[in-house]
Amino acid sequence: MIDVENLSVSFGQGPARTQVVKSVSFSVGKGETLGIVGESGCGKSTVLRSLAGLDRHWEGSIRLAGEAVDPDRRREQLLLAQMVFQDPYGSIHPRHRIQRVLAEPIRAMNKGPGWDRVGPALRQVGLPETFADRFPHQLSGGQRQRVAIARALMLEPDILLLDEPTSALDVSVQAEVLNLLCDLRDERNLTYVLVSHDLSVIAHMCDRVLVMQRGTFVDELTRDDLQRGVTHHAYSQMLFEEAVNGLRDVHEVAPVLN
Amino acid sequence: MPVDQPILEIRDLSVRFGRAKIPAVNSVSLTVGAERVGIVGESGSGKSTLGRAVMRLLPPAARIEAATMNFEGAPLLTRSEKAMRGLRGNRMALIMQDPRYSLNPVLTVGKQVAEAATLHQKISRKDAYALAADMLGRVRIADVERTMALYPHQISGGMGQRVMIAMMLLSKPRLVIADEPTSALDVSVRGDVLRLLDELVRENNSALLLISHDIRMVATFCERVLVMYQGRVVETLTKLEDAKHPYTRGLIAAMPDPKHPVSRLQVLDRQAINQAGSTL
Amino acid sequence: MSAGDILAPPPSAQGPASRFAGSLRTFVVKLADEPLGMFGFAVLLFLVIVAILAPWIAPYSATSQNLAQALQPPSAAHWAGTDEFGRDILSRLIYGTRITIQTVLAVSLIIGPIGLLIGIVAGFVGGRTDAILMRATDVVLSFPSLILALAFAAALGAGLNTAIIAISLTGWPPIARLARAETLIVRNTDYVAAARLYGASRTRLLLLYIAPMCIPSVVVRLTLSMAGIILTAAALGFLGLGAQPPAPEWGAMISNGRKFMLDNWWVAVMPGLAILITSLAFNLVGDTLRDILDPRHAR
Numbered sequence: 001m002i003d004v005e006n007l008s009v010s011f012g013q014g015p016a017r018t019q020v021v022k023s024v025s026f027s028v029g030k031g032e033t034l035g036i037v038g039e040s041g042c043g044k045s046t047v048l049r050s051l052a053g054l055d056r057h058w059e060g061s062i063r064l065a066g067e068a069v070d071p072d073r074r075r076e077q078l079l080l081a082q083m084v085f086q087d088p089y090g091s092i093h094p095r096h097r098i099q100r101v102l103a104e105p106i107r108a109m110n111k112g113p114g115w116d117r118v119g120p121a122l123r124q125v126g127l128p129e130t131f132a133d134r135f136p137h138q139l140s141g142g143q144r145q146r147v148a149i150a151r152a153l154m155l156e157p158d159i160l161l162l163d164e165p166t167s168a169l170d171v172s173v174q175a176e177v178l179n180l181l182c183d184l185r186d187e188r189n190l191t192y193v194l195v196s197h198d199l200s201v202i203a204h205m206c207d208r209v210l211v212m213q214r215g216t217f218v219d220e221l222t223r224d225d226l227q228r229g230v231t232h233h234a235y236s237q238m239l240f241e242e243a244v245n246g247l248r249d250v251h252e253v254a255p256v257l258n
Numbered sequence: 259m260p261v262d263q264p265i266l267e268i269r270d271l272s273v274r275f276g277r278a279k280i281p282a283v284n285s286v287s288l289t290v291g292a293e294r295v296g297i298v299g300e301s302g303s304g305k306s307t308l309g310r311a312v313m314r315l316l317p318p319a320a321r322i323e324a325a326t327m328n329f330e331g332a333p334l335l336t337r338s339e340k341a342m343r344g345l346r347g348n349r350m351a352l353i354m355q356d357p358r359y360s361l362n363p364v365l366t367v368g369k370q371v372a373e374a375a376t377l378h379q380k381i382s383r384k385d386a387y388a389l390a391a392d393m394l395g396r397v398r399i400a401d402v403e404r405t406m407a408l409y410p411h412q413i414s415g416g417m418g419q420r421v422m423i424a425m426m427l428l429s430k431p432r433l434v435i436a437d438e439p440t441s442a443l444d445v446s447v448r449g450d451v452l453r454l455l456d457e458l459v460r461e462n463n464s465a466l467l468l469i470s471h472d473i474r475m476v477a478t479f480c481e482r483v484l485v486m487y488q489g490r491v492v493e494t495l496t497k498l499e500d501a502k503h504p505y506t507r508g509l510i511a512a513m514p515d516p517k518h519p520v521s522r523l524q525v526l527d528r529q530a531i532n533q534a535g536s537t538l
Numbered sequence: 539m540s541a542g543d544i545l546a547p548p549p550s551a552q553g554p555a556s557r558f559a560g561s562l563r564t565f566v567v568k569l570a571d572e573p574l575g576m577f578g579f580a581v582l583l584f585l586v587i588v589a590i591l592a593p594w595i596a597p598y599s600a601t602s603q604n605l606a607q608a609l610q611p612p613s614a615a616h617w618a619g620t621d622e623f624g625r626d627i628l629s630r631l632i633y634g635t636r637i638t639i640q641t642v643l644a645v646s647l648i649i650g651p652i653g654l655l656i657g658i659v660a661g662f663v664g665g666r667t668d669a670i671l672m673r674a675t676d677v678v679l680s681f682p683s684l685i686l687a688l689a690f691a692a693a694l695g696a697g698l699n700t701a702i703i704a705i706s707l708t709g710w711p712p713i714a715r716l717a718r719a720e721t722l723i724v725r726n727t728d729y730v731a732a733a734r735l736y737g738a739s740r741t742r743l744l745l746l747y748i749a750p751m752c753i754p755s756v757v758v759r760l761t762l763s764m765a766g767i768i769l770t771a772a773a774l775g776f777l778g779l780g781a782q783p784p785a786p787e788w789g790a791m792i793s794n795g796r797k798f799m800l801d802n803w804w805v806a807v808m809p810g811l812a813i814l815i816t817s818l819a820f821n822l823v824g825d826t827l828r829d830i831l832d833p834r835h836a837r
Contacts, residue, residue, distance in 0.1 A: 203516035240516065
């Protein structure tokens with residue numbers, strides 16, 4: 001579904017030029033969920049934004065559904081992959097009602113008015129249809145993220161790119177959103193690329209995890225590896241322990257947990 | 259650890275904002291000695307408001323009521339703003355999510371730490387600088403000389419928290435309130451910052467209130483954990499396994515655990531929680 | 539609220555009329571918390587009503603002279619006194635509101651859209667377009683507006699329309715700068731990124747996503763600059779380059795009254811008060827609008 005070869009991304013000019021992503025290659029099969037984990041600045045979001053078509057500075061080759069895409073996407077290529085952003089407060093137009101938020105993708109693509117699609121889209125993400133009339137600020141963070149997911153699915157892409165979709169949410173709401181994402185994936189046979197700094201979220205969602213550090217992948221873990229706690233790199237080991245224990249040995253006195 | 263004289267003693271603290279009917283913090287009682295106490299809850303549970311109420315850092319629209327709110331045996335609520343300013347950053351300190359907002363943006367890191375040194379001890383500028391360098395070294399900042407010449411926006415979040423802790427090593431506060439001190443930090447430095455905080459409070463025999471949304475992290479770090487829900491403390495735990503309240507249990511179950519994967523995560527049943535109330 | 543709501547009425551149980559009533563109600567409720575803003579709005583409303591009803595409420599004609607009644611102090615017959623030609627000052631002030639409101643409306647209808655358009659295009663397109671537009675703005679901004687208006691009025695001949703054009707010429711740069719700054723913020727938000735991803739065209743982004751976000755602050759800025767517009771218009775009138783006699787322009791009235799300042803204070807003071815109250819009202823309304831429309835200034 002996704003084939004990436006030698007993807008490099010650099011920002012800046014001349015001596016200030018820094019390479020954020022250093023020639024990475026990976027592929028994701030149809031219906032598979034790939035996780036990319038790493039800390040801020042490691043380049044994981046840049047990879048995702050290049051896949052989505054938001055960053056245009058990349059070199060290498062990206063193929064979505066077998067079709068090579070250019071840094072400047074054509075409209076048909078945009079239909080292949082849509083993205084869900086981290087901050088549900090910033091990713092929805094604050095002055096549009098929910099029905100307009102959801103109809104906009106259809107309208108922008110000149111596929112008709114789109115109003116008739118709003119109701120089913122809301123139901124599909126578990127929100128009542130009466131929400132169509134509301135403004136985003138009248139919704140909670142979790143509800144907004146559901147709207148953002150519904151919007152990303154309006155154009156019926158095969159690939160959904162998830163950029164820290166739950167890190168701005170409370171743990172309890174995070175569980176609801178992750179469940180929703182799992183249900184949608186099973187229903188529609190979607191392919192996900194999930195980027196997060198939280199390995200426990202990644203491990204819950206993904207079939208395969210790439211650990212990213214300073215612009216390159218340092219480790220690749222399968223679902224099986226994660227369950228058995230197997231890692232192949234010191235850095236992924238650290239991430240893993242943090243995810244399991246909440247913390248590494250902070251103090252020597254017997255911790256409450258364990 | 260001995261809990262002879264409590265450092266912070268709160269009885270029935272309530273905070274209301276403006277004309278809101280529901281209080282943001284609803285009759286919370288809590289006694290903290292020289293120990294580490296965690297406060298856990300979701301956003302809007304009132305955990306941050308509680309921390310700020312103790313520091314008296316809430317906006318004027320907030321009305322604070324409490325039967326008692328004593329810090330080191332003396333009431334806090336009747337203190338003048340001037341007296342509070344004397345306490346803040348001195349006897350009690352607040353660490354926020356992003357340290358770069360707590361530091362003065364136009365002064366270099368070294369100047370600020372040195373200033374903290376002159377504020378608490380009568381020493382010359384040169385000695386203050388030496389002392390500041392010493393403290394920054396103690397919070398394991400590698401290149402002290404270089405770091406001291408940097409401005410707050412030039413340092414990373416983890417570094418900023420270290421600088422905040424270094425300043426506290428000088429003022430030796432009795433009470434440290436840390437509001438999500440690690441949630442803006444990368445995983446690899448979280449542990450270091452918490453470890454430093456731990457050393458700090460142990461050394462000064464002071465109290466730490468750790469406010470966070472991450473129940474597992476708090477439980478690992480603190481001796482006691484207070485779980486807040488809708489402004490109330492619904493449960494006080496020493497061990498996560500003892501959790502009885504449906505909210506706490508739901509919170510723990512909602513967290514994905516790589517070692518015990520489930521196909522669906524548990525979702526909070528808010529109705530059951532509201533029925534259970536805070537009777538447990 | 540936004541342009542988009544008008545462009546595409548979505549099907550819903552709730553009609554747009556009741557929606558509008560709803561937003562109006564929240565607006566009034568918020569306004570009730572701001573007594574000073576309420577006062578400003580009341581004054582402006584009063585001025586508009588006075589301007590509309592001028593022929594019916596003015597006790598005398600604004601232009602007909604009655605030399606027998608010249609320079610009468612304020613009395614029951616002439617509440618604000620009379621000027622050197624025996625014209626009732628109150629009536630002239632009442633008719634003068636028409637000129638003032640006309641000026642203010644015309645100027646803001648010119649500089650609002652122009653400033654907004656230049657600002658959002660510069661901010662959104664960026665690069666060379668941005669540089670050219672913003673340097674042009676800087677150049678205009680560096681002209682003292684009164685002097686430019688003077689030159690303009692001298693070239694085109696004095697008159698109300700010239701004054702309006704002259705004031706507008708120097709009025710748009712602050713709006714353009716503000717709109718550009720807002721655009722730079724909005725341009726990088728996630729919802730604009732999402733819109734790019736679902737294929738929204740540049741025009742669509744500009745008109746439906748960016749412009750509506752800039753309008754509130756532009757409106758606030760316009761309201762606040764209205765006081766300045768009134769003062770500039772009055773200054774032009776005072777210098778004899780605005781509305782021409784016998785039109786009852788407030789600035790021109792002060793200019794006339796100047797000669798009698800010491801013995802007949804009311805001739806200059808009454809229009810001065812009118813200018814003061816009107817610009818004060820605009821400033822109060824502007825401040826209140828900023829508090830209500832712009833969440834960043836929320837208390």
